[in-house]
Amino acid sequence: MWRQCIDKSYNSKFVQLNKIHPIRMGTFYILFIAVISAVVVHGTFDMKKQNIVFIMADDLGWNDVSFHGTDQILTPNIDMLGYSGVALERYYSHCICTPSRSAFLTGKYAHVTGMQGYPLTNSEDRGLPITEKILPQYLKELGYATHLVGKWHVGGSRGEYLPLKRGFDTHFGHMGGFVDYYEYTLEEKLSNDLVSGLNLYRNETPAWDVEGYLTDLYNKEAISIIKSHDESTPLFLMLAHMAPHGSNDGALLQAPPQDVRTMRHVESPERRIFAAMVKKLDDSVGDVVEALEEKGILNNTIIVFVSDNGAMTSGNSVNYGSNWPLRGLKMSPFEGGIRLAGVMWTPLPKANHLYRGYVHVVDWLPTLLNAVGAELPNNIDGISLWDDIIINKESSRKEMFEIDDMFGFASIISNDFKLVTGNVTPEYSDYQGGGSLLRIIGKPPSYFDAIKKSKAYKSLEKIDRLKDTEYYKNVRNTLKVNCDHIDESQICYTKSDKLCLFNIKDDPCETKDLSALFPDLVESMLLRLTEEKKRLIPRSPLYRNPKSNPAFFNYTWTTFADHL
Missing domain, CATH: 3.40.720.10 (Alkaline Phosphatase, subunit A)
Known part of the structure; x- marks a missing residue:
């Protein structure tokens, strides 16, 4: 990628050098590549932002x-x-x-x-x-x-x-x-x-x-x-x-x-x-x-x-x-x-x-x-x-x-x-x-x-x-996902007392619950999920504030809380 950037920079910033003597031009290019190569190797080359x-x-x-x-x-x-x-x-x-x-x-x-x-x-x-x-x-x-x-x-x-x-x-x-x-x-x-x-x-x-x-x-x-x-x-x-x-x-x-x-x-x-x-x-x-x-x-x-x-x-x-x-x-x-x-x-x-x-x-x-x-x-x-x-x-x-x-x-x-x-x-x-x-x-x-x-x-x-x-x-x-015949009467729905485990690589349509077959895997994944839940910040209760009514603001939805 750095070589592509060098070529682009060379072509855009030094195009006026086409009027320089060919030998000098070639020498400049070699020196330019050498210098840039050196700074790239040492990690100091600041590539133009994409x-x-x-x-x-x-x-x-x-x-x-x-x-x-x-x-x-x-x-x-x-x-x-x-x-x-x-x-x-x-x-x-x-x-x-x-x-x-x-x-x-x-x-x-x-x-x-x-x-x-x-x-x-x-x-x-x-x-x-x-x-x-x-x-x-x-x-x-x-x-x-x-x-x-x-x-x-x-x-x-x-x-x-x-x-x-x-x-x-x-x-x-x-x-x-x-x-x-x-x-x-x-x-x-x-x-x-x-x-x-x-x-x-x-x-x-x-x-x-x-x-x-x-x-x-x-x-x-x-x-x-x-x-x-x-x-x-x-x-x-x-x-x-x-x-x-x-x-x-x-x-x-x-x-x-x-x-x-x-x-x-x-x-x-x-x-x-x-x-x-x-x-x-x-x-x-x-x-x-x-x-x-x-x-x-x-x-x-x-x-x-x-x-x-x-x-x-x-x-x-x-x-x-x-x-x-x-x-x-x-x-x-x-x-x-x-x-x-x-x-x-x-x-x-x-x-x-x-x-x-x-x-x-x-x-x-x-x-x-x-x-x-x-x-x-x-x-x-x-x-x-x-x-x-x-x-x-x-x-x-x-x-x-x-x-x-x-x-x-x-x-x-x-x-x-x-x-x-x-x-x-x-x-x-x-x-x-x-x-x-x-x-x-x-x-x-x-x-x-x-x-x-x-x-x-x-x-x-x-x-x-x-x-x-x-x-x-x-x-x-x-990229086309293909699944076998899906029997919806057999698919797993989770509830408070029921969880479902799927192999989403082999079964991308989540038709087969594997939780009974892999209890140790369920336990380890559930433990990891429980640990992650400790980081949760609760979602605020949904409250629709009547003071947000657009009729109060020329019929626009706006920053109503700034006016409370």
Whole structure:
């Protein structure tokens, strides 16, 4: 990597030397390489900081991206980032949006910051503790320009919780869990009544003047930031799309009609709108890659694309996403709630493979800091997996936790095994997202035609980062999860007096309870889980403060606690 950096630095900073005598030019180059080589060996070479673009989808299911094998919803731009970068086979996060975003920002499990449990409501006076140092603050110290576009959802009741107070230079987006895709309002139950208010902000000012489809607005803002970025400083852009999260109950699924029409091969009417929402998300990814290439900084940018948690096929905030054939939905500790789509693209050509080791959302903070040569904090749960992923070696991460004292369940993954305890919600813990939801009318659109027409493909072709179609097919086939016939009458549901043990490597769909076969393993994993629970900071009780009513603040959701 240092040699690539040397070549780039040489070409950009010493291009005027082409007028020097050839012998002198060659001598200078040899001396330059020698000096740089020496300082690299001694560890003092300060490599130019990489730009970071982190894209997070909202409630996108395992089966909602086409590089996992589906032909129903095509995501060619997202797929191309995985095919030309690193596709993460075993990427995990928390099962709910506020916990997963808190974990990403802090590098700590949500249960050690008190951010686990039911997602933050706009009427709660609660937020990510200001004592926690978060990723944009680390990057600001390294000279980064930091921008957040889209969803925040880790605190909006007080000014001190807001993005501009937590290390971001700018923010355009919604503070809470969701909004209407066209009106940007959020509806919430308050004092046995439904209240509504605008929840879209530019920095800390309500964005009353904005018009358009939300995914397009966020995409346009992200492109504008990239195009206007001053290259003398490195860029950190977090693009936290709301798509494909559901909206208010009266209009849960929303997409431009012309995009819904392109999904006529999807039989389910609800899934058809959802598919159009995912299409807009994927189009945005392509636009971002294209903008980086046209700016001339794609070869100096790390791009990450992940979902925050699994899809909500039914129930609260249903979006008709699919985690099939994985078991469970968002808000459950089963694989469908926590095993997600994830890719990482880097300028390093050698980082082009399928990565099969564990990666957890808490690992991004140290991994990205390590990637840009920063000193790593030692009081976090995240592990830097930069070297593991880049050279494709076994993951340093061996265990992961999901602990939720509000819903009353907990799980531990240790190597190939997963132990689930407590009271899971049965309707969120079964198998959904298959059957009629995945039916196709006629012939589906051509996958590889879509790949070759995508903006990401064309941009990556310009920098010579493509592979042959056979490679794409092999990755896609490997990532597709296949399970034997599932007898739902035999699957294990945990209760206060019942736990379940699964081998998630051999049985990724969690169909066979092995707790009776491996009592010693259950005991040791339960002991480790009990030890981890001692670190838990209890989730504050959910209290919807009537003084948060948007009617008191010109019909906007705002920092109401500052006015108490």
